Amino acid sequence: MDNEKISLPQYDIPEDMQHAIAVTTLDRLYNWGRRSSVWPLMFGLACCAIEMIAAQTARYDMARFGMEVMRPTPRQADLLLVSGTVTKKMVPAIVRLYNQMPEPKYVVAMGACASGGGPFKEGYNVVAGIDKFLPVDVYIPGCPPTPQALIAGMIKLQEKIDKQSYKKSRWYDKKKQDANYVPVPILGPDLIDPRRNEEIRIAAAKRENEG
Amino acid sequence: MTTPALTSIVDLAARFPGIVTPDARPGFSGFIVEKDSLVEVATAIRDEMGFDLLTAVTGVDYLPENKMEVVYCAYRTTGGPGLIFKVQVPRVDPVEVPSLIDLWPGVDLQEREAWDLMGIKFTGHPDLRRILMWEGFEGHPLRKDWKEGFYEEDTKPFKSRWPDGQFYMAEDKNPFKDNLTFPQNFDPEKWIPEGDALLYGALARYTVKNESGLNTDRIVINMGPHHPSTHGVFRAVMTLDGETIVGLKPVLGYLHRNHDKIGERNTYLLNMPFTDRLDYFNSMTNNFGYAITVEKLMKIPVAERAEYIRIIVSELTRVQNHLIFIGTLLNDLGAMYTPSLYAFEERELILDIFEAISGARMMCNYFRFGGVVRDIPDDVMQKIKGLVHERLPAKTDEMERFLSENEVLVSRMKGVRMIGAEDAIRYSITGPVLRAAGVPYDIRRADPYGIYDRFDFDVAVRHNGDLMDNYLIRIDEIRQSLRILKQAIKQIPEGPINSQKPVYQVRVPAGEAYGRIESPKGELAFYVVSNGKPNPWRYHVRPASFVNLTALEKISVGNKIADFVALLAMFDIVMGECDR
Numbered sequence: 001m002d003n004e005k006i007s008l009p010q011y012d013i014p015e016d017m018q019h020a021i022a023v024t025t026l027d028r029l030y031n032w033g034r035r036s037s038v039w040p041l042m043f044g045l046a047c048c049a050i051e052m053i054a055a056q057t058a059r060y061d062m063a064r065f066g067m068e069v070m071r072p073t074p075r076q077a078d079l080l081l082v083s084g085t086v087t088k089k090m091v092p093a094i095v096r097l098y099n100q101m102p103e104p105k106y107v108v109a110m111g112a113c114a115s116g117g118g119p120f121k122e123g124y125n126v127v128a129g130i131d132k133f134l135p136v137d138v139y140i141p142g143c144p145p146t147p148q149a150l151i152a153g154m155i156k157l158q159e160k161i162d163k164q165s166y167k168k169s170r171w172y173d174k175k176k177q178d179a180n181y182v183p184v185p186i187l188g189p190d191l192i193d194p195r196r197n198e199e200i201r202i203a204a205a206k207r208e209n210e211g
Numbered sequence: 212m213t214t215p216a217l218t219s220i221v222d223l224a225a226r227f228p229g230i231v232t233p234d235a236r237p238g239f240s241g242f243i244v245e246k247d248s249l250v251e252v253a254t255a256i257r258d259e260m261g262f263d264l265l266t267a268v269t270g271v272d273y274l275p276e277n278k279m280e281v282v283y284c285a286y287r288t289t290g291g292p293g294l295i296f297k298v299q300v301p302r303v304d305p306v307e308v309p310s311l312i313d314l315w316p317g318v319d320l321q322e323r324e325a326w327d328l329m330g331i332k333f334t335g336h337p338d339l340r341r342i343l344m345w346e347g348f349e350g351h352p353l354r355k356d357w358k359e360g361f362y363e364e365d366t367k368p369f370k371s372r373w374p375d376g377q378f379y380m381a382e383d384k385n386p387f388k389d390n391l392t393f394p395q396n397f398d399p400e401k402w403i404p405e406g407d408a409l410l411y412g413a414l415a416r417y418t419v420k421n422e423s424g425l426n427t428d429r430i431v432i433n434m435g436p437h438h439p440s441t442h443g444v445f446r447a448v449m450t451l452d453g454e455t456i457v458g459l460k461p462v463l464g465y466l467h468r469n470h471d472k473i474g475e476r477n478t479y480l481l482n483m484p485f486t487d488r489l490d491y492f493n494s495m496t497n498n499f500g501y502a503i504t505v506e507k508l509m510k511i512p513v514a515e516r517a518e519y520i521r522i523i524v525s526e527l528t529r530v531q532n533h534l535i536f537i538g539t540l541l542n543d544l545g546a547m548y549t550p551s552l553y554a555f556e557e558r559e560l561i562l563d564i565f566e567a568i569s570g571a572r573m574m575c576n577y578f579r580f581g582g583v584v585r586d587i588p589d590d591v592m593q594k595i596k597g598l599v600h601e602r603l604p605a606k607t608d609e610m611e612r613f614l615s616e617n618e619v620l621v622s623r624m625k626g627v628r629m630i631g632a633e634d635a636i637r638y639s640i641t642g643p644v645l646r647a648a649g650v651p652y653d654i655r656r657a658d659p660y661g662i663y664d665r666f667d668f669d670v671a672v673r674h675n676g677d678l679m680d681n682y683l684i685r686i687d688e689i690r691q692s693l694r695i696l697k698q699a700i701k702q703i704p705e706g707p708i709n710s711q712k713p714v715y716q717v718r719v720p721a722g723e724a725y726g727r728i729e730s731p732k733g734e735l736a737f738y739v740v741s742n743g744k745p746n747p748w749r750y751h752v753r754p755a756s757f758v759n760l761t762a763l764e765k766i767s768v769g770n771k772i773a774d775f776v777a778l779l780a781m782f783d784i785v786m787g788e789c790d791r
Contacts, residue, residue: 043437044443044444045443046443046468047491047573047787050491053555085468089465121361122359122362123359123469123473125352125467125469126468132389186399187345187404189349190348194399200391201397201399205396207386207396
């Protein structure tokens, strides 16, 4: 049975008690609390960050969806809004921030650059999308996305949260707790992803044979 | 052509016969100085001829001629056209040019950038580290023979990406399946990262000795790149003695998006939307700077109506930038959110206008060579009139009424010294920070571009150079901008909005051009070298934030750490422009 159906009341409540009793599931209650209090990290990278601020201001007011509490420290945040171009020099810091965030945590790639490099993809200092390092939950297109698009993306994230179940969540499973740890990239002659060390070594060795 | 050409008004060659020769290449101007006499000639340029403001230093890689060139642009703070002088050296490593840091400390970061990206060694520079890339990075990326991981072809437009009906990704062509290049036989497990050893070494070197006789510890603090008050991904590393800053180094490059390299591959028109993303608060003024630079190269006139539209959108941009500046400044000082909510309310109204005329809120891509891309419709013009005549003056007064005499604000800002006039010029500071220090230097008046010479406005200037003046000058400038706007709206004629036919590829004759405008942050300039082909040979952006930050160390040392955030906020830096 999927979550949507679990959450439907299955008990007939007597008519005279309907104003006093509500029946729901633990999942639904738990998710309702989480989806309505997403705390994004106060973290701006580039142009998209300005639209992120604009989405917080009076005209768009993201607070209507329970997302206005921007926390500057990753230890109090549960949403990493990657708002802008991810550069090779910056990506170790972003990965470190992500690793410091407590579970449950989500990543939203805002804009073309964070989703796949955008107009700057060919640049020598640009990472072609944050999804090369972090697991992304929602991608928001646009360069930059309008505040409306950002809010639409956040609602998508809320829908995703709605469908999760605490029984299956990795953050309560002791075996899976470190599953989301991402090794921090290293700045070498170019950006080194420690997960791909072997691959890089082989490709670099092959390079000489070819040349 | 309303922008004055970069003709030199002094004959440097007659003053230094044999050492200095005029640049005789067609389309080029300025003088070529012998490498060994550079410091001597530069001293004369500064002290005898009065070119006290060295705005830009950059390198050009002339690969076919096997030469490297360093270009310097100097101006007089009393106004007038500038002087370009160059040094040419053979393209054999090490490429060495004497540093001018003793004459103009403002070249510090720019020389480091030229070393980082072009591999030009400035002898005598005390702290020549990489600035936009990291220590340990392989190669100097702006050299013409350096190729990145996703390299496809030298110039755009590229050939078909699906030649046989089959699409391929840039990742498929790279041996590392990503935007990476590693040297041959590189083993990542044996790599020892440099870390920040050189940075901390440089910081230790500049630390002054404690002469009080007390044995106190120094603390090194890293602020950023993730920090709510650094306006983006800026990092400052500082040494503290108690609460006083005794040493500081800015660390940049966390948003280095390779603007110059991508720009040299693009065609001229393709660069226009990229300039939007430089200073992402002010895409209109960025467009303006790039458009007048290429127009200077192409020697084409601008349509009369378009000239007025350009002024209108630039000044609206300036108003919203300064409003946001006040909002974020108050944020940084602890008045969380409320002032910036007021500022963003007005900004949204201005962005509505931009959206109506260009189709985008922030990234307008509105200027074209010879004019603008779309006309301002009548109903939008009515909206602009309403804003300029009623709403914005009232809101500016309101902002000032709320803030300027606020007791907390005044005690926090009054008397916290930033920089004096003399130092500001030496450190190549431009924009409101220079004017708040008492130098009435505004490019709109000193070296007019567009049709700014037709309008009646005052150059805002304040004389104390403290934080309060830096805040007040923004409000003065908003008022002056509104004054220009009122005149422009009244005078704007009917007519075509572009003097040229719309084409994808413009013809640009060979030559060089240094075009500069007064952006809300300071001098934004573009240095473009054309070799007659559809793509620029050299495309350099001289951003205001980046050069202004050179003085950050000078300004911060001796101040308290609590004031550092306010001092940084006064530069109004935008990392997109700063790191490019």
